Structure formats: C-alpha cells, structure tokens
Amino acid sequence: MLDFLTENWGTILVSALLAAAVIAAFLSLRRARKKGAACACGGSCGQCACSGMCHKQP
C-alpha cells in the first residue's frame, strides 16, 4: 500500500486536485443558478436588471 502511494503520489495528488476542481465547478454552478450571480449564460444574470424575477436574491 505504502509502495503504491509512494510510486503514484503525483497521480493521486493531481487526481485529488482535479476532483476538487470539478466539485468546486459543480457547486459554483449550483450556487450561481440560485443567486443569479452568474448562471451558465455569459451575460451574468446578476448584472441583468431582471435577475430578481428569475433568481432568488441572496
């Protein structure tokens, strides 16, 4: 086990960082969708004057 970790620590570290980035991206999208701060659109709904009509305000 220790040998495996020693030999593959680079891969494990990068995989963990990548997984964290993916989770962060998901959470960010979810949070943004609720707040309208910046949903999937490029126009940033939070900046849209009508955002309050589509998103719950924080």
Place this chain on the structure above:
Amino acid sequence: MEIRIALAGNPNSGKTTLFNALTGSNQFVGNWPGVTVEKKEGRLKRHSDVVITDLPGIYSLSPYTLEEVVARDYLMNQRPNAILNIVDGSNLERNLYLTTQLTELGIPVVVAINMMDVVKKSGDTIRTEELSRQLGCKVVEISALKGTGVTEAAETAIQAAIEDKAVPMHRFSGPVEHAIAHIEEAVLHDYPAEQQRWYATKIFERDERVLQSLKIPAGTMAHIEQDIQAAEKELDDDAESIITNERYVYIASVLKSAYKKRNAGKLSISDKIDRVVTNRFLALPIFAAVMFIVYYVSVTTVGTWATDWANDGVFGEGWRLFGVGSAAYEEAAEAYAVPGAMVEAFESAAEEAGIDPAEASDLTATAVFYDDNGNVTEELPVDFAAYQEAAAIEEPDPAAFGWWVPGIPVLVGNVLTAIGCAPWLEGLILDGIVGGVGAVLGFVPQMLVLFLFLAFLESCGYMARVAFVMDRVFRKFGLSGKSFIPMLIGTGCGIPGIMASRTIENERDRRMTIMTTTFIPCGAKLPIIALISGALFGGAWWVAPSAYFVGILAIVVSGIMLKKTRIFAGDPAPFVMELPAYHWPTLGNVLRSMWERGWSFIRKAGTIILLSAIVLWFLQGFGVENGSFGMVKDLNNSILAAIGSAIAWLFAPLGWGDWQSAVASITGLIAKENVVNTFGILYGGFDEVAENGWQIWANMRAVYTPLAAYSFLVFNLLCAPCFAAMGAIKREMNNAKWTVFAIGYQCVFAYAASLILYQLGSLFSGSGSVAGAIAALAVLGLILYLLFRPYKESTSLRAKVTI
C-alpha cells in the same frame, strides 16, 4: 434604526449611476431608457444602516408599464423613509412631472438635479433655492457620472428621512380640489393623513389598480363618480387629462421663476449629431458601417493581435516580456526553419519505416514547407547526408532569447512530468483541460475588444438611436423598434436579451422578439466566428462583420415570414422612446462594463467549459478498439465518434457531414464556446486552436471547404442557442408548446439557411449535386413564397366560449 431611501426618477436620468456611486455596486448602466426593470438594493457606503433602493425609471406613477407598476408598488407598499428623486437637469420640465406625483405620496422627497455639469456647460441656470421653495422639498445639485454632490444628496435624504416631513405644495384647480376633498372624506378617512391626497388623486383619475385595491363599495363609488363627472363637465376634459394638464401648468409656473435657458429654441450638439446619425437616408449605412468597424476591429485587427498573443504565448510555448529578444529569436528561428523541417521529415520517415534515423543511410524523405495559411510552398528531398548535416545544427531555444515567460501548457507539463503523473492523467489535463479550456480562453482578448466597443456605443447614447433607426425598418415587417432593444442587449448575451423582451406589451410581438433575438451573434459565438475566419478564410476582413449582418438578415426574413402567419398577424405597437443626450462615457464605466461581461466568460470557462472539456476528453479518448473497450489510439473508434457518426448524416447536405463537426454543434448547445472547445480537443492535434500556424488550420482544411465552413458558421449562429438561453425562452414564453415552436423554428431556419448557402454555393463553384441543388431551390422557393405572399389580416375571431 434602518433608514430606507428609494432612488426614483425618469428613465435614463442616472439613477443606476448614482446607485453605484452611493453603494459601491457594479450594476449595469446603459445610456438608454429601461436598463432597470426590477428594483435593486444596496447599503450606503460608510452608512451600513442606510439601504438604498434603485427603482426602475418611470415617467409617472400611472400603471401603464411594468416599470411603473414595480416602482409604484414599492413606494406605496414598502413606504421608504425618503425618496431621492433624480431629475435630469437638461430636461427639467418632463422630469418634474414625476416629482409632482412623488411629493403627494406623503414620503419626504429630496430632489437631486443630475447632469448639472451639462446644464452649466450649456449656459443654463437653475435656481435651486427657488425650486426648493416652490416644490416644498430640498433640492441638491449633483453629477452622478462625475461623482460630484452625491454624498451631499445622500446625507440630505437621510436628514429628510429623520425629519419625516412631507408637504405637497401643488394645488389643483377649484373643481378638482373640491372633488378630491369629497373623495378623501368619503373613502379615505381611515387612511393615514399623509397618504390620503395621493389616493384621492388616483381615484379621481379612475386608476383601475387603485380602485381594485381599495374595494370601494358601489354606492360610495357612485357618489364619488358624481363629483368627478362634475369636475370633468366644468373643465371640459376627462379626469386623467385634467390632472395631467394641471400638473404641466404648475410645472411651467415653477420653471418660469426657477429656470433660465440660454439658447432656447436652438439646436443642441446632440440634435445636430442626430440630424446626421438618424437621417432618413444616412442612418442605416452609418449603422452598418459602425457595426462593420466594431466586428472588423474586434476580430480581425486589434482583437487578433491580442488573441495571437494569448494563444501563442499564454496558451502556447510562451512569450517574451515586453518583446525583448523577439527579433533575435525570429532571426535564429528563420535560419533554423529549413534544417528543422528536414530533420523532422527524415525522422518521421524513419519512424514509419521502423528504423533508427542514425542508421537509415538508404532512406530518403521529403520535407514539406507551408506558408502561414497552411499552403504548401516547397518540397525538399532529404537524404541521409542532408539529415546528418541538418541534425548537427542546434535548434534555437526560445527561452535563451530575452525575458522568456513559459506558456501555461509548458509550465503545467513540466510540473506533471516532474511529479511523475500518469500519462493518461497528463493527457486529460494537457490535451483535455488546457487544450479545450485554453482554446476558449484564448479568444477572451477578442471578446474584451468587442465588449469595449459595445460599452462605448451603449454609454455614449448611440445604441438608443439604433433602436429608433431600426424602428423604421422593423415596422415594415410588423415589429417595432422596441423589439430591437432585446437584440441590442443580446449582442452581449442572449439571455438578458430574451429577458428584456418582457417590456414589450404586445404578446405577439413579444413572442416573435423572443424567437428572433438569439439570431444576433452573442459574445459566446465570437470565438466560433474568429476560428472560422482565421482558419478557413485567412482572417478575411468580411467574415466577422458578415456574421452580424447574417443575424440581422435572419431577423428581418423571419419577421416578414412570421408576421404573415395568422398567429403573428397584426399592426406593430407604437414605439415611443426618449433619445438621451450624447455624452462622452467615463473610462471607468466603459472598462467596468467590458470587464463585467468579459469576466463572466472567464468564470464560465472555469465551470461549465471545464466540465465539458473533461467529459469530451473521456468520450474522445475511450471506445472500442480491437474488440475491447479502453483508451483508443484512433479517434474514429471513440465513443464520441460513435455518437457523432449517428447524427452526422443529418448535416451532410450542409457540407459538414463529419462526426467532429456534428459533435461540435451539439456540444455548442451546452455553451456556444464549446464548439471551439471541441475543436481544440478533436481537431487541434492538441495544439492551440487560434494559433496563426498551419497545424490546426491544415487539419480543419482537410475537412472543410471555405463554403462548408461558412455553412457551419451560419448554422451555429442561427440554430437553437445554449441550454441556458433555451431556459430563458421557456421562462419568457411560459408555455411548453411555444417554447418547442421557438426552438424548433430556430433550428429549421438555421438548417434551411445553411442548406441554401452550401448547395447553391456549390452549384456556382461547379462542385454541387443535382439533388442537393433541387432541394435548396425548393427551400428557397418556399421562403420566397412566405416572404412575398400577400398579407391577409384576419377579419374574424375564433374562440371557444364556455357558457
């Protein structure tokens, strides 16, 4: 205790600019009316107990528009502690109409006369003390844009809120005051004294919403109606007109003593500019020229230089700080071009033959030279002796010249190699994430240049003129200029554009605007335009601007066709719009607007594009090869290829029936930038997409002809927008059938436009097929019929009536 101050004023009077200055927010500011539809809240800087509310711009407290309803409901139901009424100093008469209504609400009002710098510059004089005396409220001078007087205005509003005094000074004529007194006595005696006058005036005007909310008994209403009718008879007008006229008479009397105009009757600078810019004959050519310049500069010149730096430098091998050493390196690289190509060609040939190049004495290879556009310029035979001679020359190291900053792929690659990362994970990060996300981010400079132009045009007041100019064009096919406002907003992003359609009262026009708004290329489509322009057309000057005009043409054609159908038939709604005065936008505002839009794209690259890149990498890296599932060497065996191949035939008549293009179009539905992301992963050979080199462009040219590439561009510009925009369409349509119809129409229209373009283009270039040409001609004929068939207004109404 919390103090709530509402910012109220006419559209485009500078409320949002003042709101940003007072709260430190970055709400969107535009120099056209109707930027704010919903109210916004923020806390006053250095006064955490003071909440500022930015209300939509309104001309009156009559419930004629959505903005007026939002503002009026807030003021009457939430009862802020004070109202800071922003008044455009360069247009006092019209702005004070709202002021006369606000002072009747029973809420302390402070009038902030904005644009005082413009007033003083034009030589006009406003006597604020006299104005204050006549209106019965405090009056302050500000310039929201320059930030002068804004703190004093806020402090005066806080003071007014604490003092809590509101005394309406205006009195109507005798018959009206008589009726109002009766109304107060009959209906409103239980209401707070300070609110009675406003409600009484609204009852006099027979305001339906107020009458509904008050639920006045029929007997009482009949009694009141007698008083109202008596006043109408005596003053020979209807109640609402009487109130309006008397307000303007009062305003005129106030201004007579408080305002002096230096150049009364003379044309202002804005008027003079408008004589040219909105001229009947010059307006459209000027608009076309402006948009041409915007897209040409953004995509073809300045934007391209910046994007080249981003792709070749930041997402390429690297770049030299301040360009130091660039000339020396270019000289050395040029000198090494021939020997380098010879070595590469010989070693590739040796690898293919399965022999060591150092021992391949009998081998002869051919070095091929390309120009910047990927065209073959020379072919040179390379034998063993020539190879040895060329291999002895050392390749110049870019890092050895000047201050070299390595690119992100180089840095990431070095780190991954140093820590011994597994090859598959290295592939995912370098080829999938850095290649895919980097391909999108590489276009950010071009987007920023485009957004800078748009922010300038919006802020200076030109875009408002465009809506006015386009009204004349749109009216001919049944839409009004009001429909062009969502399209203007849609140039940045389709979603707020679709949302902005809710200000269109006419339901048919609103639906048609929603259906056509996303034809205008949004910022996310810019990378697709730039990619096709650079890779297939050598950065030709006309490609990027033509994408914008294809969007406009699609709107016009769709408008004419749809308006002749029964569901959209009807006269366009009248379009009244105030043209704001031209002004030089502040650098801060323009840069902030540019950055807000640009940053949202960068943020998007870190979320949805990143996730898409990972999924795409897995789908293109795994599949069934040699009878077993696993990582594939040949992309054609991947899962992505299987998915793409299943639908690619659909697009074959459009000239791009390969699975990569089909997949790119489908991934574009997640976010339009994903088209470039997909090309970055699939076509790139894992090189940056926008590199001004030959590798990626040569790969794309192997698949596309210029005609097929333009057909691909047209389809992706006009077809269904991204899922987020489709969600916006669903919300705004509020009807599943209409949503399906809108998205279906966009896809069918895009397909028809691409089919006609490709098949007829092929016919002219001599490479078309007879069947394809017949199909394209049939579709073209159908469109022409729908365009030119006579317009029949429905003379009967069919409806299901349940008794």
